[in-house]
Amino acid sequence: MxxxxxxxxxxxxxxxxxxxxxxxxxxxxxxxxxxxxxxxxxxxxxxxxxxxxxxxxxxxxxxxxxxxxxxxxxxxxxxxxxxxxxxxxxxxxxxxxxxxxxxxxxxxxxxxxxxxxxxxxxxxxxxxQRPALAALWPKENGVSVVLDVGANIDVDAAQLTEFAVMGEAYHKALYKSESPSIGLLNVGTEDQKGNAVIRAAHERLSESQLGLNYAGYVEGNDISTGTVDVIVTDGFTGNIALKTAEGMAKLIGTFFNEALQGNFWSKMLTFLNAYALFKLKRRIDPRRVNGAVFLxxxxxxxxxxxxxxxxxxxxxxxxxxxxxxxxFMHAIDVRLDALHDEDDNIGFIP
Amino acid sequence: MxxxxxxxxxxxxxxxxxxxxxxxxxxxxxxxxxxxxxxxxxxxxxxxxxxxxxxxxxxxxxxxxxxxxxxxxxxxxxxxxxxxxxxxxxxxxxxxxxxxxxxxxxxxxxxxxxxxxxxxxxxxxxxxQRPALAALWPKENGVSVVLDVGANIDVDAAQLTEFAVMGEAYHKALYKSESPSIGLLNVGTEDQKGNAVIRAAHERLSESQLGLNYAGYVEGNDISTGTVDVIVTDGFTGNIALKTAEGMAKLIGTFFNEALQGNFWSKMLTFLNAYALFKLKRRIDPRRVNGAVFLxxxxxxxxxxxxxxxxxxxxxxxxxxxxxxxxFMHAIDVRLDALHDEDDNIGFIP
Incomplete structure (x- = not known):
């Protein structure tokens, strides 16, 4: 046994x-x-x-x-x-x-x-209602959590707020972070941006008294810059953002290899570059962030x-x-219960 | 004058x-x-x-x-x-x-x-109904057109099909392409993927007799790989994909610079690398694809x-x-008219 x-x-x-x-x-x-x-x-x-x-x-x-x-x-x-x-x-x-x-x-x-x-x-x-799939994303100083990356194509505001507390618990569990910051992915940072679902989630998260470190709206470029630790989005957008970033990283790799090819000196450079490239590849290696969790x-x-x-x-x-x-499982329970209690208290209708 | x-x-x-x-x-x-x-x-x-x-x-x-x-x-x-x-x-x-x-x-x-x-x-x-904003995106062999990248947060299937014909006309005008291929951005390539709006647009584009070079669904990583010439999506997803890719490109640049820093040999390498980096930067320089058009x-x-x-x-x-x-303006008119006529003939309700 x-x-x-x-x-x-x-x-x-x-x-x-x-x-x-x-x-x-x-x-x-x-x-x-x-x-x-x-x-x-x-x-x-x-x-x-x-x-x-x-x-x-x-x-x-x-x-x-x-x-x-x-x-x-x-x-x-x-x-x-x-x-x-x-x-x-x-x-x-x-x-x-x-x-x-x-x-x-x-x-x-x-x-x-x-x-x-x-x-x-x-x-x-x-x-x-449904599980959310949370992925890890390399950023300048560490790793951020992005959810949902594909399980929930259509979401309501209540789901987005659940993603926020579950993503927070996941970041805390994996990286022993005290109070990870949370951002809501949108097409701009002004209050009127986005659709009705996102604005409702933004209002709900802004008003919460649960001690969430909520930083408001973030944009696509903030994911890699690392403005926040947890990025909340619907499964459609999250899946496309994740794959688009993978595609861009691959394209840059291809361009770099092509730039280094050609003549003798370029070949020497490739050799001399080996260490720097090794270090670079280690940092952006998608294998290092492999493993998404259903929350x-x-x-x-x-x-x-x-x-x-x-x-x-x-x-x-x-x-x-x-x-x-x-x-982790207990931490999520505690936070979800607190969120749902608060929903009831303020009469939140997504 | x-x-x-x-x-x-x-x-x-x-x-x-x-x-x-x-x-x-x-x-x-x-x-x-x-x-x-x-x-x-x-x-x-x-x-x-x-x-x-x-x-x-x-x-x-x-x-x-x-x-x-x-x-x-x-x-x-x-x-x-x-x-x-x-x-x-x-x-x-x-x-x-x-x-x-x-x-x-x-x-x-x-x-x-x-x-x-x-x-x-x-x-x-x-x-x-509303203008679409079409952006240019570097890919392995050339440049692709991505639309909408932010003007239309909520779209219906009719708008997505309009984006397809307008994006096709734009690619033809800018790159003198004969029959640019068109892809619909989704979270997978199987027929049942995505939401109802995307599936309706997919069906409509698949059935069209307008001679569109429609390649079906594409995923986020296909944008940079260059599977197709025109990528059709709603303004919310397109905006986030564009900015996410910019953020990832910037992150890799930062990591690369950090990898090259440190000791004397690394500094020599930076110097020796100048030409290769110059070529690389030229290819992924966002300034080279600056300029989006309202269609x-x-x-x-x-x-x-x-x-x-x-x-x-x-x-x-x-x-x-x-x-x-x-x-270009005339070409768009011709294609939009043909699309709308076909809509009427087949009784398309988005």
Missing amino acids: LDGLVISIDAMGGDEAPDMVIKGLEYFLTHEGKGRRARFLLHGDQAKLTPLLAKAPRTRERSEVVHTEKTISMDDKPSQALRRGKDSSMWNAVAAVKAKRAEIALSAGNTGALMAMSKLQLRMKQGV GLNGIVIKSHGGTDRVGFANAVNIAILLAETD | LDGLVISIDAMGGDEAPDMVIKGLEYFLTHEGKGRRARFLLHGDQAKLTPLLAKAPRTRERSEVVHTEKTISMDDKPSQALRRGKDSSMWNAVAAVKAKRAEIALSAGNTGALMAMSKLQLRMKQGV GLNGIVIKSHGGTDRVGFANAVNIAILLAETD
């Missing part, structure tokens, strides 16, 4: 699973995770996992395989996944959290399916990028363990 | 106006605009413009000052600007286009005020970034002249 902190892992989720998953765990246990007492429930095909575990001794020692042959594909619609995916590796990974056999579930599989299964099995916290559920579920490699997956494992070690 | 192509310029609009405006014109006439027959109507304070023009001989030779002391501030709300801004430099710049004394108006002033004044004076093309009006109005310098302003002047030389 496993002891210590248990992470429940969908070993079959992700573009290169299960290979990438096992390599990611081994990478984690060899680097950041060295000496950590965490253990893993690996949900997936025993026949495929056994040979991989044979080459990953640290992971094998800390893991227990829960066999299932059923998997969810990246193309399955959430409704299909719910109908046909019971007892799949993803389903079982979440089920272990529900059954309290694990603290946290982690999957690099299909986001929509993972959300649907998590919602169905773990259920939403009282008063919360608002009665249990923690982490979503790794489906196309990540072992280093990125190891980072998601690290986030899972950092969260499991805190009283 | 002026002859040749006439550009009507709000000489008092922009953070550093009128200085930056006159320097931008002089820069344009010294570089890209050398030998161009364009002439300029400069709307603004004669007392401030005369000494600046004395130091800008090429601009002085090709310009006529239309005196007004009234200006619109960057903080004025559109409604205030409309009430109090008649006969301001911005108002007069647009009025000259209405009176056919100029082909195009250009301002680096307050975006909301410029849109409101343009709409009131020039009026919308038949069937179009859907009976007349062309260009908006320069308020904080740009002379190089950026010169680029906006260049776009204005490129557009004025084409049959």
Whole structure:
């Protein structure tokens, strides 16, 4: 039987699973995770996992395989996944959290399916309508939390205020921050900007007596500048902002490589640049911020990028363990309850 | 009296106006605009413009000052600007286009005020509800057009389809492209993704027989990758995507500079890197894509970034002249009419 902190892992989720998953765990246990007492429930095909575990001794020692042959594909619609995916590796990974056999579930599989299964099995916290997906974003001094990045396409003002308190709790748990500042993403900083939903959320957050460090509206460029620690937005805008920034970072990388190509001197430069580029790449490496969390559920579920490699997956494992070690779930409950009580007191209608 | 192509310029609009405006014109006439027959109507304070023009001989030779002391501030709300801004430099710049004394108006002033004044004076093309603001975006091979980037916070499916045909006409006019590809910005590429408005626009564009090169849904990362030439989105999402990408580019610049700092060897590297960095900076220089156009009006109005310098302003002047030389306005009319006729034929209700 496993002891210590248990992470429940969908070993079959992700573009290169299960290979990438096992390599990611081994990478984690060899680097950041060295000496950590965490253990893993690996949900997936025993026949495929056994040979991989044979080459990953640290992971094998800390893991227990829960066999299932059923998997969810990246193309399955959430409704299909719910109908046909019971007892799949993803389903079982979440089920272990529900059954309290694990603290946290982690999957690099299909986001929509993972959300649907998590919602169905773990259920939403009282008063919360749908989970929000919170991503990490590199900024000048540290990392900020952006939510929602894709789970809620249409939101109301009440959801945006819930995102604010859940994002605050998440930033506190991961970065031990005292009072992370919160911004509401908009197309300008003047009061009249944006649509009715955003203005209602802005008014509600401005009036709150919950001690939120609310900084008002922020704009797109503020996300990377790092004006605030938590950026609140709807899932449509957040998803597009996140992917647009990834695209821009990639474009600059391409342009830089092209600028360094050409003649002998350019090639020498590439060589001499290696160290500076290494440092730069480390800071903007998307793998270092891999791992988004579903917030608002009665249990923690982490979503790794489906196309990540072992280093990125190891980072998601690290986030899972950092969260499991805190009283994050309780902190969210306390803040959400306080928010909803305040809603009732002031008669807030979103 | 002026002859040749006439550009009507709000000489008092922009953070550093009128200085930056006159320097931008002089820069344009010294570089890209050398030998161009364009002439300029400069709307603004004669007392401030005369000494600046004395130091800008090429601009002085090709310009006529239309005196007004009234200006619109960057903080004025559109409604205030409309009430109090008649006969301001911005108002007069647009009025000259209405009176056919100029082909195009250009301002680096307050975006909301410029849109409101343009709409009131020039009026919308038949069937179009509000202007769309189209921006240029650097991509791997060339430049793409993104619209709307801030004029329309809430849109319906009919507006999104109008953006598609107007963006197509704009790309054709600026880049002489035969059949620019068009993508609809969404949070995924599967049919069921997005909200009802986007899905309705997708269906409408997919069914159109107008010969649009419609590529379907694109995601945030596709904007910089350059999957398509024209990216269609609502003004809220477009504005945030644009500013988020600017912020990410700036962050990478900061990280790169930090990576190059430190010891003697790093400093040598900075020096050796100068050429590669110069080439890189040229390609991602936001000034090279400065100049957004309001589409859907009976007349062309260009908006320069308020904080740009002379190089950026010169680029906006260049776009204005490129557009004025084409049959862009007629091309938009033809395509919008065809779209609206098709709407009627198929009984499209947005």
